[in-house]
Amino acid sequence: MNLAGRLWRSTRVRLIVSFVAVALLVGVASFLVGGRLLYEAVLSEAASRVRLDLNAAREIYQSRTRSIELALSVAIAGDQVQRLLTDGDAAALKAWLDRLAREAGLDFLGLAARDGRVLARIGPGPLGGRDVDLPVVAQALAAGRPMGGTVVMDAASLAAEDPALARRAVVRPVATARADPAPEGARTEALCLAAAAPLSREGLALYGGVLLSRDKAIVDTVGQTVFKNESFAGRQLGTATIFLGDLRVSTNVRAPDGSRAIGTRASREVAEEVLGRGGVWSGRAFVAYDWQITAYEPIVDVNGQRVGMLYVGVLEAKYAGLWRQTLMVFALTTLACLVVAVGLGAYLAERITRPVNQLIAASERVARGDFSPEVGPIVRSDLGLLQRGFQEMLLALGERERRQQEESEKRLLQSEKQALVGRLAAGVAHEINNPLTGVLTFTHLLLRRGDLPAEVVHDLQTIAAQTERVRKIVKGLLDFSRQTKLEAQPSDLNPLVAAAVKLMTNQALLKGVRLHFDPQEEFPVMNLDRSQMQGVLINMIINALDATPPGGEVAVITRPGDPARRGGRQGVEILVRDTGCGIAPEHLDKLFDPFFTTKEVGQGTGLGLAVSQGVVARHGGEITVRSKPGQGSTFTIWLPEEIRSEGYDW
Incomplete structure (x- = not known):
């Protein structure tokens, strides 16, 4: 019999070969499957972070519009503009407008009549030029209050305000990979943030705004506030962009020469989803010169038309590098495990006759x-x-x-x-x-x-x-x-809940929703911060009312907690149950994330549940939720029995 045959007949060799073969199969399979799952997990986490960053960028964008509205509102609140109009001193009126524009950081500012005729404006040109063509002026006069938002101004309108603005607005499209072919000629219209505030004198409005083309303020604020101006491999890690259509007009995305990538365009698939269908794009996308993990949403003007996009993104290279490093560690670990497997197989072969000793040694390691x-x-x-x-x-x-x-x-x-x-x-x-x-x-x-x-x-x-x-x-x-310190005091739970329900009764009646309180048992006095806990209850009820259509029902219930579900701990449960629209399964894990909200833009900050969770957690409790789309939701606040004790550690 040859040497190979004799070795194969050896039990020790068979055990070692079998053990190594299994370990190799498992290791390779784990490496392939684990590497793929790890890559998807890394990208998913990056995409989730970028979606949150988009919320912050949107708030910064909208806050600029609100600041313009506020500046105009404050300006017309006094009697100075009325006095200047009465005096008819055009030079003094223009000087006042110039000063207001500098203080508010506005690119254009003027006083217009209902028919668009401009009575005064900043800028070098004479008043006899083109009348103002801003829909916010008519909207503000019709509503009788300040109005603002995004507008698109053509070259003639910009030139009438200031020829320098018209020149700044000119952006020549740059051929960009994965985008539609660049059109001939330059884009001369511009994306602007504008607002108008009606004066008490009938038919007059103060209007003003900023030109977003080549503007650095908003995108650089996002870069500094959201991304802390971090860099990776000599490049800016996080970037933001304001698009006019699919054209970058304000961005901190850099071209290879270090300049801002003004004029580059969004990829075709992004433009079709965001501009064509009005959706939100979240995930991997090609951005000018690099692959990035991105989030895009449409920018809607004051007339409700989709005119551009707001974008934030981070370099995919950072996460790909992290994945490769982790994969390398995983590969080295797998290789090391294979080496260990050979030694372990030899060891087991030698000890095959002593399984009891192995069990004893294993028991000691478990201990x-x-x-x-x-x-x-x-x-x-x-x-x-x-x-x-x-x-x-x-x-x-x-x-x-x-x-x-x-x-x-x-x-x-x-x-x-x-x-x-x-x-x-x-x-x-x-x-x-x-x-x-x-x-x-x-x-x-x-x-x-x-x-x-x-x-x-x-x-x-x-x-x-x-x-x-x-x-x-x-x-x-x-x-x-x-983390606000709790100011606990002995409190009856049911009266506390009843007071919160009573405060929301009128709001429920106005919406046509039945709101009632169902206490199932009287509970001993508990040490609670009444103010913060009542705030949690009111927030929960408001959310339930928002989710419930007229004719629906919101029930608030108190009952003893089930110790079997809490590791034997006694406690009290407060249930807020509605018959509303329910919550999508993909949103359940994100409900308590800061700034996450399913409400319309401007209807919520996404902080209510996060703050409520913090208050309940500092009481030693927790908040859970059960929901199915179309079948309503139930939020459960569980408070432990220990908070009845005077010695509870706050």
Whole structure:
């Protein structure tokens, strides 16, 4: 018999070869499948982050429009413009407009009549030129209040305001990979943010705005605020762009020579989805010169037409590099495991006659927390049954340990994400709060004057009310960004819930929704922060009312918690149940993410549930949700029994 035959007949060789073959098969399969899953997971995580970044970019874009509206509203609130019009001093009126434009950072500003005739404007040209053609002027005069938004201005309109604006608006399309062929000639129309505010004098409006073409303010603010101006391999990691149609007119995307990629165009598939169908694009896309993980949404003008796109994205190369590094570590680990497998096979072959000792050694390793010890090949004897039972026990223990570890990692990731977004929210909120305080203070000072006309007093009261509303939004950002200390006091749960329901009764009646409270049991006094907990309940009820059509029902229920579902812990449950539209399955895992919302743009900040979750968590409880599309939703607030104790650690 030759040497190969003699070696194959060796049990030790067979065990080693078999063990290595299995390990090689599993290792290669794991490498291929794991590598693919890892790549998809990395891209999915990147896409989720970019979608959140798009929400922040949208808020920065919209805040610029609101700042223009606010500047015009404040300007017409006083009597100076009325006095200048009465005096008929054109030079003084133009000087006042020039000063206002500089202070508000406006590119064009003027005073127009209802028919579009311009009475005064900044800029070098005479007034006898083209009349203003901004729909916001007519809208503001018709509504009797300031109006603003996105508009498209042609070259003639821009030149009438200032020839320099018309020259700045000229953008020559650049041939771009994966985009439609570049059209002949330059684009002369421009995307602008504009607003108008009606004066008390009938038929006149103050209008103004900024030109977005080649503007750096918004895109650079996004780069600094959202992406912290991070770089990767010498390139800017995160970028933002404002499109006119599919043409980049304002961007911090860089060309190979380092200049801004003005004139490059969006890829064909992105333009078809966002501009053609009005959808939101999220995922991998080719951006000018590079593949990036992107998010696009349409920009709609004041007439409801899709005129452009807002984009944010991050370099795919960073995530691809991270994937390759992880894959390399995975490959080296697999190779190392194969080497270990050879040694382990030899070791098992030598110890095949002593399975009991292996079980003892395995038991000792399990006692030290290792749930994957090797117990050796299963022998054909009664000991084999023992070995099989031991392996099944290890699998069960390992699976339980894995589930616990995954849950811990998931909670840690959520905490880190909320902490990061919280710091961003705190910075933005503090920056907004200071000018808001000034606006509100000066508004109230003006309201104390007794010589103001009734129309001006009414406008000032409107400004004060809207400023207070913005301050409440800022307070929501601050509540999310900091862990407010609980001011606990003994409280009866059912009266607290009943008070929250009573506060929302009128809102429910106005919408035609039946709102009722169903306490199933009286509970002992609990230590609660009444104000914060009532805020959580009101937020939950508001969300339920928003999701429920007229004729529907919202029920608030209190009941004892089920200890079997809480690891034996006693507690109390507060249920907010509605018969509304329900929640899509893909949104359930994101409900408590900061800035995530399914409401229309401008209808919510996406912070309510995140703040509520934080308040309940600081009480030692948790919020869960069950929902099916079309069948309503049930939010459950669980509070532990321990908060009844005076010694509970807050």
